[in-house]
Amino acid sequence: MSYKELNLENLILISRTIFEFDHFVFYGTLLGITRNNSLLDNDDDIDFLIDIKFKDEVLKKIKKENNFEINEKVCNQYFVQLIKIKKNIKTFIDLYFYINNEKDNYIIEKHNFLSSINIDEHAIHIPKQLVFPIRKKSFLQEVNLPNKCHELCEFLYGETWLKPLKKNSAY
Secondary structure, eight states: OOHHHHHHHHHHHHHHHTTTSSEEEOHHHHHIIIIISSOOTTOOEEEEEEEGGGHHHHHHHHHHHOSOEEOTTTOBTTEEEEEEEETTEEEEEEEEEEBOOTTSSEEEESSTTTOOTTOGGGSEEEEHHHHOSOEEETTEEEEEEOSOHHHHHHHHHOTTTTSOOOTTTOO
């Protein structure tokens, strides 16, 4: 089995497990689905953004699945990483918990690329119109996507988001 196959399996399992909570794919998972119409080759994780008000309930449901181990070494208030090992391949599921204040026209993602949750200037303020209403992908009905995938990828990765880069060396 490849990373891609295992990630797709994880994507569908987690999506089905937390279907009733406000969540959607994000970061590399969103990039792959939007740009390539599939997951990224050789990516070792999938990424979700989930409303922080559901964090306890989401983790409770995921723990019931018994398929994942929580990587306590990297977790914080806004981020939980799950590990799954299958056929000696270790994959990760990254759960980013966003803040959604009703009065704001953006949601806040505090963990992000920099992982410096206590520095407000490092938080990403994602315009709500790029995210809501959350929608489904035609070929992956279980998977939630943000409202405007192309625009959100450009917001996150810049104007050159359509050009593939090599992980850990090109960005």
